[in-house]
Amino acid sequence: MNKAIALIVIIFVVVGGAYYLINKDTSGEIKVQIPTAETNTVPISDPSAAENASVSIQNFSFNPSVLSIKTGTTVTWTNNDSVPHTVTSDSGDLLNSSTIAPGQLFSYTFAVPGSVSYHCALHPSMKGTISVEN
Numbered sequence: 001m002n003k004a005i006a007l008i009v010i011i012f013v014v015v016g017g018a019y020y021l022i023n024k025d026t027s028g029e030i031k032v033q034i035p036t037a038e039t040n041t042v043p044i045s046d047p048s049a050a051e052n053a054s055v056s057i058q059n060f061s062f063n064p065s066v067l068s069i070k071t072g073t074t075v076t077w078t079n080n081d082s083v084p085h086t087v088t089s090d091s092g093d094l095l096n097s098s099t100i101a102p103g104q105l106f107s108y109t110f111a112v113p114g115s116v117s118y119h120c121a122l123h124p125s126m127k128g129t130i131s132v133e134n
Contacts, residue, residue, distance in 0.1 A: 051069070051070060051072065051073040051074070052073065052074050052075075052076065053067060053069050053073055053074070053075045053076070054075070054076050054077075054078065055067060055075060055076070055077045055078070055128065056077075056078055056080050057077055057078065057079045057080060057081055057085050057100070057120075057126075058080040058081050059081065060081065060123055060125070060126055061126055062077070062118075062120075062126060062127070062128035064128075065127065065128045065129070066128070066129045066131070067128070067129070067130050067131070068131045068133065069110060069130060069131070069132055069133070070132070070133055070134065071110060071111055071112065071113055071132055071133070071134055072109065072110070072111060073109070073110055073132070074107055074108065074109040074110075075107065075108055075109075075110065075130060076105055076106070076107040077097070077100065077105065077106045077107070078104075078105050079100045079101065079102050079103060079104050079105075080102075080103075081102060082102055083102065083122075084099045084100060084101050084102070084122060085099075085100050085120045085122060085123065085126065086098070086099055086100060086120050086121040086122055087100070087106050087108075087118055087120070087128075088118055088119055088120065088121045089116060089117070089118050090117040090118060090119060091117075094108075094116055095108060095116060095118045099122070110130065110132045112132065113132050113133055113134050114132055115129060115130070115131050115132070116129065116130045116132070117129050118130070
């Protein structure tokens with residue numbers, strides 16, 4: 001019986017520690033995440049011409065990893081994984097989501113042509129590119 005109690009305590013400590021590591025920020029404080037959709041929008045000249053595109057975050061990858069869109073398109077990333085992720089520009093701060101918990105969304109409207117490479121700040125091997133054309 002003592003071994004069973006010790007095993008339960010160890011499991012509790014490991015799960016609690018993992019939860020703490022996933023949900024702490026760089027200052028060491030624990031973050032409380034409230035499920036909301038985060039949206040950054042940039043005004044476009046003709047809102048009726050706006051389009052939408054989707055990227056699924058699943059199995060530690062962005063799918064599609066390369067996406068070609070037109071200016072004015074809103075891209076929405078959906079975290080379909082079991083762990084948090086981010087959408088972070090490789091350079092600059094065009095894409096800079098907060099932590100996207102499982103089931104949450106992050107959206108951004110691209111108003112300027114160009115190519116934007118991005119990654120997950122929590123899992124740097126996850127990479128994607130958005131190519132924006134007029």
